[in-house]
Amino acid sequence: xxxRAYKMIVSLPPLLWVGIFxxxxxxxxxxxxxxxxxxxxxxxxxxxxxxxxxxxNPVYVQVLFRTMRIAGAVTLCSLLLGYPLAYYLSFHAGVRxxxxxxxxxxxxxxxxxVRGYAWKTILGSDGVLNGFLQYLHVTHEPVAFLLYSxxxxxxxxxxxxxxxxxxxxxxALEHIPRPLVEASQDLGAGSAQTFFRVILPLSIxxxxxxATFAFVLSLGDFLAPLxxxxxxxxxxxxxxxxxxxxxxxxxxxAAISVCILIITISLLFxxxxxxxxxxxx
Amino acid sequence: MSSATANPAxxxxxxxxxxxxxxxxxxxxxxxxxxxxxxxxxxGGEFLTLLGESGSGKTTLLRLVAGFEQPTAxxxxxxxxxxxxxxxxxxxxxxxxxxxxxxxxxGVRDNVAYGLRVKNTPANEIAGRVDEALRMVKMQExxxxxxxxxxxxxxxxxxxxxxxxxxxxxxxxxxxxxxLDANLRKQMQSELKALQREIGIAFLFVTHDQEExxxxxxxxxxxxxxxxxxxxSPREIYAHPxxxxxxxxxxxxxxxxxEVRGSIATCGVLxxxxxEADGPALFSLRPEAIRLCxxxxxxxxxxxxxxAVHQQIYGGASELLEVNCGSGQSVRVRIPARGPLSxxxxxxxxxxxxxxxRE
Numbered sequence: 075x076x077x078r079a080y081k082m083i084v085s086l087p088p089l090l091w092v093g094i095f096x097x098x099x100x101x102x103x104x105x106x107x108x109x110x111x112x113x114x115x116x117x118x119x120x121x122x123x124x125x126x127x128x129x130x131n132p133v134y135v136q137v138l139f140r141t142m143r144i145a146g147a148v149t150l151c152s153l154l155l156g157y158p159l160a161y162y163l164s165f166h167a168g169v170r171x172x173x174x175x176x177x178x179x180x181x182x183x184x185x186x187x188v189r190g191y192a193w194k195t196i197l198g199s200d201g202v203l204n205g206f207l208q209y210l211h212v213t214h215e216p217v218a219f220l221l222y223s224x225x226x227x228x229x230x231x232x233x234x235x236x237x238x239x240x241x242x243x244x245x246a247l248e249h250i251p252r253p254l255v256e257a258s259q260d261l262g263a264g265s266a267q268t269f270f271r272v273i274l275p276l277s278i279x280x281x282x283x284x285a286t287f288a289f290v291l292s293l294g295d296f297l298a299p300l301x302x303x304x305x306x307x308x309x310x311x312x313x314x315x316x317x318x319x320x321x322x323x324x325x326x327x328a329a330i331s332v333c334i335l336i337i338t339i340s341l342l343f344x345x346x347x348x349x350x351x352x353x354x355x
Numbered sequence: 356m357s358s359a360t361a362n363p364a365x366x367x368x369x370x371x372x373x374x375x376x377x378x379x380x381x382x383x384x385x386x387x388x389x390x391x392x393x394x395x396x397x398x399g400g401e402f403l404t405l406l407g408e409s410g411s412g413k414t415t416l417l418r419l420v421a422g423f424e425q426p427t428a429x430x431x432x433x434x435x436x437x438x439x440x441x442x443x444x445x446x447x448x449x450x451x452x453x454x455x456x457x458x459x460x461x462g463v464r465d466n467v468a469y470g471l472r473v474k475n476t477p478a479n480e481i482a483g484r485v486d487e488a489l490r491m492v493k494m495q496e497x498x499x500x501x502x503x504x505x506x507x508x509x510x511x512x513x514x515x516x517x518x519x520x521x522x523x524x525x526x527x528x529x530x531x532x533x534x535l536d537a538n539l540r541k542q543m544q545s546e547l548k549a550l551q552r553e554i555g556i557a558f559l560f561v562t563h564d565q566e567e568x569x570x571x572x573x574x575x576x577x578x579x580x581x582x583x584x585x586x587x588s589p590r591e592i593y594a595h596p597x598x599x600x601x602x603x604x605x606x607x608x609x610x611x612x613x614e615v616r617g618s619i620a621t622c623g624v625l626x627x628x629x630x631e632a633d634g635p636a637l638f639s640l641r642p643e644a645i646r647l648c649x650x651x652x653x654x655x656x657x658x659x660x661x662x663a664v665h666q667q668i669y670g671g672a673s674e675l676l677e678v679n680c681g682s683g684q685s686v687r688v689r690i691p692a693r694g695p696l697s698x699x700x701x702x703x704x705x706x707x708x709x710x711x712x713r714e
Contacts, residue, residue, distance in 0.1 A: 253456035256423050259443040260450045261470035261521065271473070275460045354459035354503065 100335075106328035116324060124329035134313065134330065141310040144227055145292035149239075151232040152288045156239035157281065161273070164247035165255075175244075182237050190301040193230045197221040197302065222304025230298045235291055239284035246280025247273070278352040286345045290338050310334060368435035374399040374557050375420065375525055380429030380439075382415055382581075389415045390581045393429070397525065397557050402548070404560045404568040406604075407578035413561045416578070417527050420559060421450045433525065444473075449518035450527040454534060455510045457502040463489070463513050464498045470521040488520035491550065508539045515547075519554065528560045532567065544570055565605050569593070577601055598713045602639035607675075609645075609686050611638040611709065620709070623684035627658040627706045637712050642675060642689035644708035648701040657703040662686065664696045678702065 076084075108120050128134050159178065167174055181189070196202045199216035207213045219225060250273060258268040296311030303309065310330060317327030369376035373396035382390040390412045397403050405413040418424045420431060422443030431439040438446055449470070457466050467488055471481045489495045492512035502510055511531060518526055532540045532547075548571050551558050562568055568575050569589040577584040577592065577600075584604075585597045596602035599610055613622030615636045620629045622638065629636075653659040662680035669692065676688040676696065688702060 251454075251456065253452045253454060254458060256421075256443070257450070257452060257456040257458070257517075258469070258473075259423075260421060260448075261473060261517070262444050263469075263473040264442075264444050267473050271469070272458060272460075352460075 103328045103331055106324050107332045109325045111323050111325055114322065124326045127326060128329050128333065137308060137313055138310050138330075138333070140224065140308075141293060144224055144231070144307075144309060145289045147224075147228045148231040148235060148292040149285050149288040151228065152236040152239040153281070153285055155232065155236045156284060157243055159236075160240050160244040160247055160280075161269075164244055165273075178237055178240055181233075186234065186297060187301075189234060190230060190297055193226065193233070193302050194221065197226055197229075221302055222307065224303070224307045226302035226304075227298050227307045227309070230302050231288075231292050231295060234298070235288045238287040238291065242283035242287070243277060243280040246277040246283075250276045275352070276354070279349040282345045282349050282352070286342065290341060293338065294334060366432075367437070369432040370396050372396075372398060374401075374433065375438075375559075376432045377416070377420070378430045378432065380416070380419060380426045380431060382412070382419060382424060383427045388581060390419075390426075393581075393583055395576055395583065395586065397559060399524065400555045400557055402551055402558045402560065402571060402573045404562060404572040404575045405578060406562060406565060406568040406575050408563060408604075410580075411578040412581040413563075413578050414529055417450075417529055417559060417561050420525075421448060421527050422446050447523055448525045448527055449521050449523040450529065451511075451514050451518050451531045453530045455502075455507075455514040457510055457513055457517070459502055461502075462498075463494065463500050463502065463505070466502065466513055467517045467520050469517060484520050485516075488516040491519060491554070492516045507535050508543060511535065511543060515550070519556075523556065525557045525559060528558060530561055530563070533562070533564075540567075547571065569605070575605075577604065579604075595710055596639055596712055599637055599639065602710070602712050607642055607687065607689075609640045609642065610712075611640055612636075613638070624681050625658060625660055625684075627709065629706070629709075629711070631711055637714065638709040639712045640686075640704060640709045642687040643673075645686065645688040645702050645704045647688070647690050647693075647696075648703045651701045653703045656706055658706055658709075659701055659703045660686075661699055661701055663699045667696055 107124055108122070110117050110119050110121060110123060163171055163174055163178075194201070197220040198204070199218065199221070201221070203220060204213070204216040207217065208215075254272055254276070255268055258272045263271060294311055296309065296315055299307045299309040299312050303312075311334075314327045314330050314334075317323045317330070321327075375397040377393055377395040380390060380393045381388070393412075393416060395403075405416055407413040415424060419426050420438065422438070422441065426439050429439075430437060433447065436447075438448075458469065461469070464485055467485045468481050471484060476484075485498075486495065489498055492515050494509065494512045494516060497505060497509060497513070502513065505513065511534075514531070532543050535543060544567060560568075560571065572589055574586060574588050575592050576586045579600055585592055585601045587595075592601060593605055596605065596608075602608040602610065611622040611625065613620055613625075613636055614634070615621075615629055615631045616633050618628055618630065620627055620631070620636060620638065648659060651659075660680050662678035664676050665679045665685065666677035668675040668677075672692060673689050674692050676690065678686045678688050678700075680686055680702075686702075
């Protein structure tokens, strides 16, 4: 159909893009993780010290585990919010469907930073939530743990990533042929049985895709812990950021990044396998 | 039934002798009136077909009985149970869907077992009944397959087994054969009919294919724009269509528009004695009711006319002639295949075969 020259010209921009902005930086990061810093200068000396350091220093391991716990909590919370939302919208919203869908998507258009600062205003000791609690006489002085805590990070990330979880689940639910639901009812299954025996199993690919979004995006997030996390809410990306910045230890930062990358890629690989297993024509 | 139920609108069970009674049912979607005051009975073991064009409301009527839609007016009774107020999962009817609607995440066996599982049937009973249902539709060897690995006809059989395993008194079938190719369709038609006779449950069958309806049904209910046009056995509805629409929808016909005066009907060049009262009249005359009269001799009570063969369409065992019988009037005649014809010929038909029909 098309000539060779045409195919080459057309495929050049994406290849260049992937090469310059993806493969090259990753290769550099990978190389850096095996180098060292001596007397404040980077030395190109191949060694495994950064990885040894990473796994022997309890601080890094602890932050890594906390990060996974926070990402896990965000995933769970946004699934618990996103799935029922998607289910309601797809099966029961009727004429309100279009409007509700838009309302759910609109927050995605608002800057991440703005939403972060909004949470600061809500959760702070003289913030909206504390003022409200005191007005109701539920508390008599500001509750401190609301802001600058892992709780705040989970709350903010859940708020931000719930639409990302909602969308693939909604798409999966919309693709379930409605005659299947009718067939289930016809065969004697009520709403609950129809949900657990037909709708939930057929929406698993969407559920997995949503969960992967929430977990992977949370895992690499550094703005939420920076804005509302405080010391107890520090996540692994903050460590990487400080190693590349103030601490000037690029090799160690690169080693941590490689670890995160490996975790992320294995996770994507795993969920892709699972999604395939649960996909039906 | 006693005289207390003489007014059917007050009866709290289906009409005497009927398994299902649809009583004055109407359905409206917004401003669109899809069904208008439908009353229809189905007897136990009967094969009743809802026949109509797309948009005639036949599928809506089936969905009302299944419970997927709520009637705007009227009632549906099955024996002494009022159906239209029950959700679909509490109705003792089962449906075979147009596109089969097999659960893609379940194997054939689990699909068939679904209805029994959700009703918490004991496992050993499920196994027996699923085997029996699969045997009925000759699909035992595919019990372990996935629906996506089956052909259309095989999926159709599984869908049947999945419905029949619940032993409904009434099976609803929504154009179940329309997705199959012509040969398979004919084969499935005869299997379906044989199966229905064997198990003896009532079938409410929806189709737009009049040949299919004729081949399968005990009775045909012809729907037109949401109203019942005629309900009768295939032979009755073909031989004595009540309306011009029925006559044209079921088989081919010649509609003769004319006038009756003094017990003589006149339609163009055709004139014959009738018993109808004076006034404008419409008659249906099937093409095969007219025969070529080679010797020009008509029997008593036959009407003879002369016409030129204008077109001849060969159809294997028979051929269809388009005959001009003068002053622009054209009549279709079906005769046994006999080779090319041309020029003017004599044709005859029995006056009894010209059936008076309403508009």
